[in-house]
Amino acid sequence: MGNLADRIEAYLKKILEEADEGFVILQRGVLAGEFSCAPSQINYVLGTRFTVERGYLVESRRGGGGYLRIIRLGWNHEGQFQNIIRQLIGNQLTYERALGLLSRLLEEEVISRREAAIIRTVVHPESLENDVIDSDLLRAHIMKRILTTLSREDLS
Known part of the structure; x- marks a missing residue:
């Protein structure tokens, strides 16, 4: 193996x-x-x-x-995993850490492979290249918004 x-x-x-x-x-x-x-x-x-x-x-x-x-850590209605992740993301998130988070969301079947591919594209360094905004800062903001949306969807 x-x-x-x-x-x-x-x-x-x-x-x-x-x-x-x-x-x-x-x-x-x-x-x-x-x-x-x-x-x-x-x-x-x-x-x-x-x-x-x-x-x-x-x-x-x-x-x-x-x-x-x-x-x-479970992905549950109490939001244990979501809350810890939001705290750890803080104001910046590297691409590597974002990929780790996506891996877990896939493993927990919170998102599909297709959704993971879309998110991966959005947070990819080439997608966030910008001379004005810090990519890690923008990536952190995007991932927090995604988690918030997933948490709301999970509860409905």
């Missing part, structure tokens, strides 16, 4: 799906042992594939009794 990072990601997503609480608690060393890799490889997967933009919170405690807690 692909490279080590892909296998670790798939494993973590699988156990998160099976978790009734919406989170899992693991030990980095034990997980690294299961995949015969260095703990830094686990850190890499968590840092690149389990980001807030993709709908995850990762709490980490190092040392003897250390653990990893991976929490999957």
